[in-house]
Amino acid sequence: MPSILPQLVVNGLIAGSIYALAACGFALVYYVLKFQYFSHGAIISTAAYMSFLFLNLMGLNYVLAGILAIIVSLIAVLLSNWLVYRPMRKRKATPTTTLIASIVLLIFTSSLLLALFGSSTKTLALSNKNVTFDWGIFTITAIQISILILTLVLFFLLWLVMKKTRLGKAMRAIADNKDVAQIVGINPEKIYSYTFIISAVLGGVSGILIGLEQNLYPRMGVMIIIKGFIGSVIGGLGSVPGSIIGGLFIGLIENIGVWFLPTGYKDVISFSIMLLFLIFRPQGILGVKMRDDS
Amino acid sequence: MIHDFFIQEFTFFFIYLIIVLSFNLAVGFTGMVNLGHMVFVGVGAYVSAILTLGGMQWYFALLLAGLISAALGILMAAVTSRLKGDYFQIVTLGVIFIAIAVSRNWVSLTRGALGLPGIPDIIKSNFYYMAFVGIVSVLFVLLFHWLVNSETGKIFQAIRDDETATAVLGKNTYFYKIFLMAISTFFAGIAGSLMAHQINFIDPSIFDLEQFIIILFMLIVGGLASIKGTIIGTLLLFVVIDALRFLVVAPEIIGPVRQMSLLIILLVVLIFRPRGLFGRVDV
Numbered sequence: 001m002p003s004i005l006p007q008l009v010v011n012g013l014i015a016g017s018i019y020a021l022a023a024c025g026f027a028l029v030y031y032v033l034k035f036q037y038f039s040h041g042a043i044i045s046t047a048a049y050m051s052f053l054f055l056n057l058m059g060l061n062y063v064l065a066g067i068l069a070i071i072v073s074l075i076a077v078l079l080s081n082w083l084v085y086r087p088m089r090k091r092k093a094t095p096t097t098t099l100i101a102s103i104v105l106l107i108f109t110s111s112l113l114l115a116l117f118g119s120s121t122k123t124l125a126l127s128n129k130n131v132t133f134d135w136g137i138f139t140i141t142a143i144q145i146s147i148l149i150l151t152l153v154l155f156f157l158l159w160l161v162m163k164k165t166r167l168g169k170a171m172r173a174i175a176d177n178k179d180v181a182q183i184v185g186i187n188p189e190k191i192y193s194y195t196f197i198i199s200a201v202l203g204g205v206s207g208i209l210i211g212l213e214q215n216l217y218p219r220m221g222v223m224i225i226i227k228g229f230i231g232s233v234i235g236g237l238g239s240v241p242g243s244i245i246g247g248l249f250i251g252l253i254e255n256i257g258v259w260f261l262p263t264g265y266k267d268v269i270s271f272s273i274m275l276l277f278l279i280f281r282p283q284g285i286l287g288v289k290m291r292d293d294s
Numbered sequence: 295m296i297h298d299f300f301i302q303e304f305t306f307f308f309i310y311l312i313i314v315l316s317f318n319l320a321v322g323f324t325g326m327v328n329l330g331h332m333v334f335v336g337v338g339a340y341v342s343a344i345l346t347l348g349g350m351q352w353y354f355a356l357l358l359a360g361l362i363s364a365a366l367g368i369l370m371a372a373v374t375s376r377l378k379g380d381y382f383q384i385v386t387l388g389v390i391f392i393a394i395a396v397s398r399n400w401v402s403l404t405r406g407a408l409g410l411p412g413i414p415d416i417i418k419s420n421f422y423y424m425a426f427v428g429i430v431s432v433l434f435v436l437l438f439h440w441l442v443n444s445e446t447g448k449i450f451q452a453i454r455d456d457e458t459a460t461a462v463l464g465k466n467t468y469f470y471k472i473f474l475m476a477i478s479t480f481f482a483g484i485a486g487s488l489m490a491h492q493i494n495f496i497d498p499s500i501f502d503l504e505q506f507i508i509i510l511f512m513l514i515v516g517g518l519a520s521i522k523g524t525i526i527g528t529l530l531l532f533v534v535i536d537a538l539r540f541l542v543v544a545p546e547i548i549g550p551v552r553q554m555s556l557l558i559i560l561l562v563v564l565i566f567r568p569r570g571l572f573g574r575v576d577v
Contacts, residue, residue, distance in 0.1 A: 036380065087565045094568075096327055099383065100510065101564045103329075107503050108557040115550035143403050222503060226391055233384060266397035273387040278381055279373070 007138040014144045015253020017151040017215065020195050020244040021206035023235070025199040030232065031174045032195040035098040039080055040203055041225025042109035046127045047073040047123075049113050068243065077200035080105055081193065088164025089192075106221060114218040121215040127224035147209045154205060155244055158198070160212025162240065167194055168257050175238075216275035226267075227251075230274045236284025245285055298420065305424040306432040307490050307532055314512045314524050315438050316481035322518030322575065323442055324474045325454030326382060329369075330389035332361040332509060334479040336500040338486025338505045340397065340404060343413045352416045363483025364476045375468055378569045391499055397498040409497025416491045427488055434481060439521060441477070450474055451519070454575065458562035505552060511560050517573025526571055534559065 011281065022044060029037035042195040051074045056064035084105065088098055133144040146206060162168040174191045182188060210224060228243075235246025250270045257269040310313050317331045320520040325399050338359035345355040374385050397404045404410065417423040420477050463468045490496050499505070508531065516527020567574055 036384075073314060086564060091565070091568075093564070095380065096383065097564055097568050097576065099380075100514070101561060103503070104507070104510075104557050104561050107507055108554055108561075111504075111553040111557070115547040115554070118546075129332040156505070208524075217407060226388075230388070238381070262399060262436040265395055267391045271392055274388060275373070275385060278377055282377070282381060 003137075004259075006049065007058035008258065009252065010138045010140055010144075012255035013206040014140075014213070014246065014251070015120075015255055016248035017148055017253050018206065018210055018224070018226040018247075019231045020247030021129070021151055021154065021202065022208065022224045023231035023243035023247035024155070024240050025202040025206070026225065026228050027088070027232045027235070027238065028158075029195060029199050031238045031240055032087050032171050033085075033192055034238075035095050036102060036228070037108070037199070038099070038102040039105035040199060040226055040228065041221035041223075042080075042106045042225050043073045043200055043203035043221075044112060044207040044210060045075050045216075045221030046107060048124075048211035048220065049117060049173070050209050051208045052117075052122050052124055052216055056122070062126065066208050069208055070201060074200045074208065076195060077093035077196045077203070078193070081196045085196075086192075097237075106225065108240070110218045111220055114127070115194045117218065122210045125216055126212065127218060137219060143212045147213060150205065154202065154242055158202070158240065167191075171195060171263045225272065228238060230270050233274050234284055236286040239284065239286050242284050242286035297540065301420045301424050303532055303536070305420070305492055305529060306489075307312035308424070308427040309485050309492065310509065310512060310528050310531075311331070311431045311525065312434050312481055312488070313436065314509050314516070314528050315521065316478045316485070317437065317509055317513055317518075318516075318518065318524050319442070319450075320533060321475060321513065322573070323447065323454065324450040324471065324519070325457075325575075326371075326471065327404070327473065327504070328392070328475070330382055330386040331478075332506045333389050333393040333481060333501060334367055334482035335486035335489070336393060336496075338363045338364060338483030339490035339496045339500060340486075341483070342487035343490045344403065346414050346469070346491075347412065352491065354514045356484060359487035360480040360483040363486065365383060367475045367482075368472055369480025371472045375471060390503070390506070394498055394500045397501060401563030404498070407498060409495060411495050413490050413494045413496065423492065427492075430484075430488065435521065435525075440487050440576075442521075443542045446470070446473075451522075453525040454519075475510040507553070507556065507560070511556050513570075514568075515563050515570050518576075519574045520554070520572040523570055523572030531556070 022040065026040045029035070029040065032081050047069045050069035052070050055062060058065075060068070068166045084101055085098065088101060093101075126143075126170070133140050145290070158178075164170065170181070170186045170191050171194070173184070173186055174188055178188055194197050206224075210220070215221070228247060231244040231247030231250045232244065232250060233244030235244065250273070251275060252267045254269055257266065261269065311313060313331070313335055317328070320326045320328045341362045342352075342355045342359040345358060346352055350358075370386070374382050376386060398406050400406075415423065418425055442450070449460065449465050449470050452463075452465070453470060457467055483564065485513055486500075512527040512531050513524065514527075516524030516525070534553060534556065538555055540549075541551075545553050563570060
């Protein structure tokens with residue numbers, strides 16, 4: 001029997017790309033708006049449940065279902081910005097207040113999903129879901145391959161937007177120095193809205209991909225964003241490329257860690273690594289400068 | 295039977311008062327936003343449950359629940375002492391997920407997701423137990439009032455307002471932060487023990503964010519760094535929950551509906567009045 005390691009690495013890469021997807025939406029908002037955007041998890045679970053609604057309950061075509069799910073997550077993000085985050089920005093809320101509000105939104109969404117869909121776990125229905133490739137040393141499903149490919153495509157698109165477009169430039173300017181950016185005529189509110197929109201698309205796609213790979217349950221958003229956030233801290237809080245590396249790293253470590261510890265302790269592994277990073281290398285893997293709090 | 299209902303509600307009110315005041319001590323009076331406060335309540339509850347089920351007298355178990363919680367609190371404060379602002383909150387948030395993982399997986403000790411049933415009562419009569427918990431919590435309020443107005447309490451508040459300046463004045467902020475965390479988590483553990491003996495059952499769901507939201511509601515709506523605020527905030531939560539009890543809602547969604555109503559109130563307070571009713575500082 002061949003070693004189990006290649007399979008663990010493959011599993012780790014798949015889990016890692018899911019975490020990285022969650023992490024980069026979180027990190028993007030943290031980078032531009034400077035607050036811990038936990039309600040990104042709410043968007044991910046909303047998108048997953050919406051694709052369940054459109055695909056399983058309404059029986060729509062999967063492309064249409066996916067697009068509709070992303071549209072709903074866009075609406076949810078814009079609503080949360082208009083109703084919660086923008087009023088808080090206007091009132092100069094502290095980062096801690098905004099962090100608490102985002103946790104409140106996250107739990108609100110899981111309660112709403114619980115009320116609407118019940119507590120039982122759900123699975124997305126797709127005809128070719130169980131197509132599996134066996135390469136001897138490891139097996140991988142078609143869904144998992146498409147997760148890896150789509151994740152790479154999304155990361156590339158995100159990089160393109162951030163580095164090659166006027167919008168990306170404006171976002172980076174706001175992130176670096178809001179006052180100076182305003183002086184040269186960039187409207188922060190507009191850039192904030194665009195940031196939320198991009199994060200919603202990222203969150204929507206990750207929600208659908210996660211829905212294909214795992215079961216849906218009302219509290220899934222909490223579990224996913226915790227991993228995304230740990231990945232983001234490890235990669236360097238406020239760095240989008242760092243969050244992707246951090247998410248992949250966490251996925252790999254957790255899955256290889258199963259060798260040494262029972263599966264139930266996955267959360268403990270990733271959290272301990274985060275703690276080690278916070279103590280010995282708070283700037284993360286990519287070495288982003290720590291935010292000045294004092 | 296309405297009588298019994300009020301006795302039970304008041305017992306919980308007194309227990310939550312201890313939890314939220316000790317939470318306020320960390321968040322409001324010292325500025326250490328310990329998002330994992332419920333973890334220490336849960337640890338206290340588990341310690342007390344395991345010890346009394348193992349045949350120990352309740353008063354030893356109560357004391358040990360406080361001490362073990364405090365030991366973990368000191369450990370957390372010592373590890374995080376160099377981290378500031380955001381990073382402290384991050385770690386305390388992560389502690390919740392460690393607690394969930396450990397309580398679910400250390401089956402030989404906690405019976406995992408099944409929980410520990412049959413925790414013995416301290417006092418058989420519900421009324422006298424309410425009175426007992428009431429006395430404990432009044433004593434705690436008095437102690438708390440004395441503490442925050444003492445020199446030590448002033449130093450805590452100075453750390454919240456400007457840690458560097460406090461250190462420059464020659465105060466050992468490292469020691470005070472650990473000391474504060476020890477007090478805060480000690481009482482969280484005591485409250486957890488009292489809660490375990492009241493509901494006679496404990497399982498990992500005590501660590502869920504849904505439980506944390508309840509004490510967050512009491513703290514934020516009441517206001518930070520205010521004893522009066524915490525008392526009113528705690529009372530208000532019970533009023534809201536009991537009012538919702540009489541709304542006609544399908545029983546299978548009453549839980550989520552209650553949760554959502556609390557969250558909406560909390561959100562409105564966070565947006566429009568982040569200091570809550572009687573708060574003296576921002577979150």
